[in-house]
Amino acid sequence: MSTARHASAPFTVDLVVLTALTSELAVLLEKGKGNSGRWTLPWRLPVRSESLNAVSGxxxxxxxxxxxxxxxxxxxxxxxxxxxxxxxxSVAFVAAVPHEMAGPERGFHWFPVRDLPPLAPRHRSMVEAAIERLRMAVDRAPIAFRLLPPRFTLTELQQMYELLLGKRLHKASFRRSLQAASLVTATDEWRSEGRGRPAQLYTFAPKRKNRPARGVRFDLLGGTGV
Amino acid sequence: MSTARHASAPFTVDLVVLTALTSELAVLLEKGKGNSGRWTLPWRLPVRSESLNAVSGxxxxxxxxxxxxxxxxxxxxxxxxxxxxxxxxSVAFVAAVPHEMAGPERGFHWFPVRDLPPLAPRHRSMVEAAIERLRMAVDRAPIAFRLLPPRFTLTELQQMYELLLGKRLHKASFRRSLQAASLVTATDEWRSEGRGRPAQLYTFAPKRKNRPARGVRFDLLGGTGV
DNA sequence: TCAATAGTGTCTGTTAGACATTATGGA
DNA sequence: TCCATAATGTCTAACAGACACTATTGA
Structure with a gap:
């Protein structure tokens, strides 16, 4: 029951930042500003008349x-x-960032989504919704590419997709679809990673392609099938 | 800048109700309660501590x-x-209702989405987002079936899908997918509609089926293709 | 040489769309 | 009879997954 009498808006903006942390998804949490030193999602009370997008950014x-x-x-x-x-x-946003690029700021810490500390109930539902939304968005936005360095191997790209989607993918199919979608171009560089044959490096270079726009998918009843 | 000092929450809940109106999508608008008699989406200032879902319902x-x-x-x-x-x-909700079932209440009116009266900018973006969301949801939720009477012909069902999705569908493919999804069962009734051969009536009776859970779709760049 | 990984070719089953054909009523 | 609509069969192209094979490095 807080009496909102100062110039802040009467709602919070909360953020679920996700990243790829060595083969699993991780969420960025902040050491609670409140009394109890619990971890929380980053959030703030925006000042009035600030745009939601600006605040979340x-x-x-x-x-x-x-x-x-x-x-x-x-x-x-x-x-x-x-x-x-x-x-x-609370108005929640979901974001993805590459893990290597910029370490978290002071007071923040990455937690694997499978092993989160106790969170406020509202924050827990935001994390669940965020992961689901990320998985929906992965095939509509170049998220996987932006989480990788500018040059990457196709195996790295596939592992990133597998991590984001939370499921294994078929190697040959993955590369065929990728080829058909005209999303990457090969460079003349190769990278040797320990034992086996070196992998060719690729860059993200999407070329517009008119996809045939398939019909209906009767995907009711949430049948995942294995 | 209104000073929010009464017991209402400092945000509105707004609703985009969509329906199938003779071969096009329509939105339900309300004669503006405000000074200017403009049409608006139905909205209200919820009283504090009311749940969003309850208010929208x-x-x-x-x-x-x-x-x-x-x-x-x-x-x-x-x-x-x-x-x-x-x-x-404002927190917006999108809803779908069958058109025949219940007429709009007093002061409300259906408008085809292609021919809307002037709306407040925030309401206009809600309508756009609502249509997009409806189209995403149509293949995950039995919306089309709930907008039809309990018994319907497959042609009616296809026309409902076409209206909701905003695109034509292939008849044979539509029926094959429908069959494969085990969503309808035939009744022993037939309906003669003017000229041609009578159509068999079906009911919505989904039976769980384990779908194979396909791989990635590289659907970036919004390639609609025709 | 062996182990490990990259990259590719072939086969098969599924599915969407095109097209044509049959079925069955009303005008 | 003719016409309009329902319903279905066949063909083809695209595509996903399985499997196996070749290619190329380090140990």
Whole structure:
């Protein structure tokens, strides 16, 4: 029951920053500003008349030290689930950043999504929604490419997709689709990684292609099939 | 700049109700409560501590007179786009209802989405987002079926899908996928519609089927292809 | 030489769209 | 009878996954 009488808006903007941490997804958490030293998602009470996108963008910069590779609004969260701010409503954003590029700022820490510390209920539902949204977005936005360095091997790219999607992919199929989509071009560089045959390096260089726009998918009932 | 000192929450809940109106999508608008008699999306200032889902659900009932066939949160809208309430933030929902079932309540009217009256900028972006969201949701939720009467012909079902998706579908492919998805069962009734051969009536009776869970779709660059 | 990884060719099953054909009523 | 619509069979192209094979390095 906070009496909002200062110039801040009566809702928080919260951010779920995801990254690829050695073969698993990780979330960026902040050492709680409140009394209990619990970890929280980065959030802030925006000042009035600030745009949501501006606030979330600056929140990302303040957390990871650079602009996010991808950021999207998740939605409004409230409905009785507790939040560290005690404010009724939160607008959540989901972002992805490359892990190597910029270490987290002071007071922040990466946690694997499979092993999170206790979070406020509202924050826990945001993390779940964020992962789901990321997996939906991976095939519509070049997120995987932006999480990799400018030059990468196709195996690295595939592993990034597998990590983001949370499932294994078939090597030959992956490369065929990639070829058909005209998304990468080979460089003349190769990289030797320990034992086996060196891998060719590629760059992200999408060329517009008119996809045939398939019909309906009757994907009701959430049948995942294995 | 309204001083929010009464017991209402400092944001609005807005609703985009969509329906299938004789071969085109239509939105439900309300004669503006404000000074200018402009049309607006149905919205309200919820009282504090009300859940978002509860508010949006009741808003739908008050607009169409019955529970929505499908409803989902669209997200938070603000960012400087004007809203009839003058409130900074709005949480929008999108809903779909069958057109025949329940006429709109007094003061409401259906408008084809291709021919909308002037709307507040924030409401216009909600309508656009709602249509896009509906099209994404049509193959994950049985929206088309809930907009049809319990017994329908396959041609009616296909036309509903075409209307919701905004594109033509291939008849034989549509029926094959439908069959494969085990979503409908035939009744022993037939309906003669004017000239040609009568059509068999079907009911929505989904049977769980384990779909094979396909790989990646490189669907970047929004290539629609025709 | 062996182990390990990169990269590719072939085969098969599934599916979407094109097209044509049959079926069955009303005008 | 003719016409309009329903319903279905066949063909083809695209594509995903399985499998196996070759290529190229380090140990």
């Amino acid at each position: 600056r929140l990302a910069v303040s957390a990871v030290g650079s602009k996010a590779a991808w950021i999207e609004q998740l939605g409004a969260f409230g409905d009785g689930r507790a939040h560290p701010s005690l404010v009724q409503l | 009741r808003l739908a009932v008050s607009a169409v007179g019955s529970k929505a066939a499908w409803i989902e949160q669209l997200g938070a809208f603000g960012d400087g786009r004007a809203h009839p309430s003058l409130v900074q933030l």
